[in-house]
Amino acid sequence: xxxxxxxYQLYPxxxxxxxxxxxxxxxxxxxTVDWNAAQAxxxxxxxxxxxxxxxxxxGDQLDDLFHSGAFSEEMRExxxxxxxxxxxxxxxx
Numbered sequence: 839x840x841x842x843x844x845x846y847q848l849y850p851x852x853x854x855x856x857x858x859x860x861x862x863x864x865x866x867x868x869x870t871v872d873w874n875a876a877q878a879x880x881x882x883x884x885x886x887x888x889x890x891x892x893x894x895x896x897g898d899q900l901d902d903l904f905h906s907g908a909f910s911e912e913m914r915e916x917x918x919x920x921x922x923x924x925x926x927x928x929x930x931x
Contacts, residue, residue: 844879845871 842855852861852869861869893899903909904917 841873841876841880844876844883845873848872848876848879 841858845852845855845861849861849869849871851863852871853864854862856862859873861871863869894902904914907914909917
C-alpha cells in the first residue's frame with residue numbers, strides 16, 4: 839500500500855492528493871491529514887504488495903489445484919470441458 843491509498847482509506851473525504859503533502863476534498867478545500875499515521879498504515883500493509891509480487895499468478899495456482907485433484911468432481915468436469923473445448927496447440931518450427 840502506498841501512502842496515497844492510506845490517506846484515501848483514513849480520510850474518505852479526500853479526492854485529490856498533491857505532491858504527497860496536500861490533500862483536498864471534492865470542493866477543493868484542504869483536508870488536514872496526519873501524514874505519519876498514513877505512512878504507518880501504508881507500512882503496516884507493505885506485506886500485501888510484497889506477497890502479490892512473489893505469489894505465482896492465480897491461473898498457475900488454479901491449474902496446480904486442478905491437476906492435484908483438489909477440486910470437487912463437478913468443478914473438475916467443468917474445467918476439463920473447457921480444456922477439451924480449447925486444447926493446447928503446439929507451435930511447429
